[in-house]
Amino acid sequence: MSSEPPKTSRKLFFREAITRALTEEMANNPKVILLGQDIGKFGGSYKEFVGLIDRFGSTRVLDTPVAEAAMVGLGVGAAAAGLHPLVSITYMDFLMLGLDPLVNYAAKARFKTGGQITVPLVVKTTAGAKGQGVVHSQCIEAWLMAVPGLKVVAPSTAADAYGLMKAALRDPGPVVYVDHKRLFATTGEVPLAETIIPIGQAAIRRTGDDVTIVAHSWMVRIALEAAERLQTEGIGCDVIDLRSLAPLDMATITQSVARTGAMVTVEEGQLTCGVGTEIAFQLREHLENARIARVGALPAPVSSNPLLEAACIPDADRVIGAIRKLLGSNSA
Amino acid sequence: MSSEPPKTSRKLFFREAITRALTEEMANNPKVILLGQDIGKFGGSYKEFVGLIDRFGSTRVLDTPVAEAAMVGLGVGAAAAGLHPLVSITYMDFLMLGLDPLVNYAAKARFKTGGQITVPLVVKTTAGAKGQGVVHSQCIEAWLMAVPGLKVVAPSTAADAYGLMKAALRDPGPVVYVDHKRLFATTGEVPLAETIIPIGQAAIRRTGDDVTIVAHSWMVRIALEAAERLQTEGIGCDVIDLRSLAPLDMATITQSVARTGAMVTVEEGQLTCGVGTEIAFQLREHLENARIARVGALPAPVSSNPLLEAACIPDADRVIGAIRKLLGSNSA
Amino acid sequence: MPNPDSDIFRPLRAMMLIRAFEKALVSRADHGFQLLSSGEEAVAVGLCDAMGPDDQLLSSGRSIGPALARGITADQVMAELLGKATGPNRGKGGRGHIAQPDIGFFGAHAVVGGNLTIAAGVALAMKVEQRPGVVVCLFGDGACGSGALHETLNIAAIWQLPLVLVCNNNQLSVSTARGTALAPARLSDLAIPFGLPGATVDGMDVVAVRDAAREFIEAARRGKGPAMLECLSERFFSHSTATRDTRSAAELSEIHARCPIERLAHGLSPAIRAALQAEVDAEVAAALTKADNAPWPDLAEALSDVL
């Protein structure tokens, strides 16, 4: 009698993976509370909070007014006083309104108090474009990477959304956890067993010998699409999913590029002072002769106009073009 | 009878050079108004506004409440409506409170309105450490460089403070003009004739054949000190003063490094996703084999403690160390 | 046949145009989600009826009603919302960002509360240059939780800016009931500590909105400084065409029964209603056709007008 091996994972929507992580962590740790706009009965703009208020009540799942500065400040203060809050800032563009408590207080509290105060806070937010225009599309991860005292993670798969959210909710913090609007409706296998993805570890999503593509969040999918298409013309790509932007896992990147000799970074945000630029610098400290190119948004706002949005942000064609140019320029 | 050649310049304090630029521009252009905390009778925390309210009155020199978000928003709105305001945000750390109007409105207004609205605004602010601690010492120029639609300038001399302020007040904007707290009390020769420093042009402050040091603002002085000391051991340095961070004058940098073969970037802010990192990337697109090192603050908040502040931010010793290592590693 | 210049005719037609416009627009789901003003027409129309040619209106992202009421043509609003180059923003701003300052619509801005300080700045420019205009800023109840309102009220008060703040209180911010998000009993009470006049009116009554707005706007024009007006309104549809509604069918039918158009049109002959309806429907249909036939922006626009 043939029997299927027992399932060890289950397919979940990305948003469901977040819900699962939140549910488990809230069940395990009464100090975890959630603050956000429309995260209660409504369940969040991307449905990632559905059901939590029913299970944990309105003392632990708090609908806030539209007041991002106070939302972040409340989370910071509550964390500093011993809770482990998650503050949901629906759009990263509006995290700008809360940078004062995040950067000027949370990221510095432990240092400035000589260790008396820590801030075990998670700020969950959403980057990237999906037809919503100039103030709902920005990616400011690179700003946050540059702030001493902050950790930054950005999953691209349901399993990592689950595992990184859990890690973030156990971290002494503060951690900024970044979703992408286009990811919530994607699906992926998530381990049935409780699985934490440690902050600071990249993942290799695909292997190939000719070039390393480094990306995070939605751009990992663009990178994989590019890699697949390049395979048909005989170009093999390592695709590295950063998962964690601060700290960066330079070891995984360096190992890959040591083998491939070339790296293309792909990000949806700006190239200038961006994620790829930083990785390129650090990489070259180990591998002086690596060939490197970076792909990112055009230096312009992202219009909600579908044609202009598409023209602004990277797609597989642009990644492929950059790789062909990079590899070609070497062989030439 | 011997006669001295007529003087073409005059020694001014850095802060006086700003006052002169403001005075001239306000006299020339009734659309220039100033908004800031304590810029009226008090004359500004660094005395750079002294006398302006007496000359131009309280309709054009406006003391504001402590409300950085509104201060920037007022400047943005007034600029969008046709004035040419300057908003003084005394400490760059608090510009975080005004990033929403600056980044989400001002930097995008022209784009999103299809050119109907422009925002001829200058935000003047002050970066860097001078014993004031964790929330009065930050340098977030690199964040601003990455925002499409913003220009960023940061003078290091009185003449440039004068000339760049004038350029900023004539630019279609928005422009962020960055002072450094330690510069206000420095002096320098400023041309007697009206002289505008175009935005986007670096200056070569010293020449030498062995290495190019690239810096801006206060760090130019640190770079010059390092260069002088290195001269005594036979190492010649080009010292480039960026003056403008967005746009960057890569041509001047590239020309210099083409000759010296090595570049050290020096900034007071964070290295991660910083000014130097961006310059390094762009430089290598032209000069693949340039040796490059970057010097910046430790990845930590800046304490007001004099010992810890000094340990955190770059000084000439650290610049010299980086240069020796860079040049040595090559010859080794 | 009513006099086309009569008090009721013009606002009625303006409100019907907004309603018809949105009905036509949502038939075109391929153009992405939209933020509809249906139910709230009386706020936009009453307010704009009180504004003069020198005045500027700034609005929140929910801007179809305000843009049409202020006089951007249906052709242009439609073109902009469908992303066409013939929109006033050349199709680059789209939903939430439509603007035409030269006719007095300084623009929508999709940051909740984000236009408040900008509006104060526009008012400052008017004051400094002694221009005749008054600035009106229209925002939702959601924006009343934001600190920008406080900073704006304070500065507008100390500098006596020609600024009228108008809260379109549709009692919801996405799914969040105004009562659970905002402590004040009346949102216009927020003006009181600053020594500014505040008033709350029925936002389903176009005449009440117009009269209250006119009083504040004319006072501001005479140099009497800023004020805050709250209009209690109802949002007929969900937050956006891509958002689920959280209200029950019963609630919604009660809300729809308060229709500002029906209220104003009450007593008008069916024939006149029908004629008006035909007129606005034709205007909207023409706008849709023109927008459909209009060119998309050139791809180079992705990088133009940045610096």
Next chain:
Amino acid sequence: MPNPDSDIFRPLRAMMLIRAFEKALVSRADHGFQLLSSGEEAVAVGLCDAMGPDDQLLSSGRSIGPALARGITADQVMAELLGKATGPNRGKGGRGHIAQPDIGFFGAHAVVGGNLTIAAGVALAMKVEQRPGVVVCLFGDGACGSGALHETLNIAAIWQLPLVLVCNNNQLSVSTARGTALAPARLSDLAIPFGLPGATVDGMDVVAVRDAAREFIEAARRGKGPAMLECLSERFFSHSTATRDTRSAAELSEIHARCPIERLAHGLSPAIRAALQAEVDAEVAAALTKADNAPWPDLAEALSDVL
């Protein structure tokens, strides 16, 4: 000889300690500028007298008075301000950032208005975990122009947080007179629209401050929610020891005549005053000596406690 536990004795000594402390501190100009509380002692002392051991105080950067009044020892405050490793923040926080949460001084923060939302978060933690404490946030009149106050008042009101907001209105923000920067006639009126109790008291009268604070703190402790207290005080010195004063000698002498210490000590025998003075002077002198002899932080501290 007065009873050391009498109503007047303890606050008097606490105020005199602050005054003496600052006098000693400013003799050490080599340690950078300082933000002095002299003249405002009654606010800090009255407030802290109304607080219990479970409560937490958060203050603005002008924190010498509040830190001492809340019970951080003179030794420790001095060490912190002189940058020594024996300070509660190990000499890393310094002026504007002193903190010792374990004794109920959650900390100073040098962003004007920056501690308001943080304090609300601390209060939220207390409420969620049903801890017995109340959170008090002390801020200047300058912070009343900031939007953070509005957001905090609103959220504290809707969630009924155990939070008492106390404005130390010394009528100046650096050089800016409160009257030119802030429209409200009374700053505590800002609480009114949110349905919160507000009161304004003479901040030069330690008993008035204590009684008003006690009422609000005890109400918050009983679950009655937040409140806002304004204390009208006077800043004796310039904004910081590195800042020029803008007030005339005549103005200053009028201000100094309102001294809260003299007011409370009125009628006390000179001998007792002198004894008290000697006591606080000795305490401060000892603190200074200890701080002088204490070690600097290790340079490795520049990178420690970051992540």
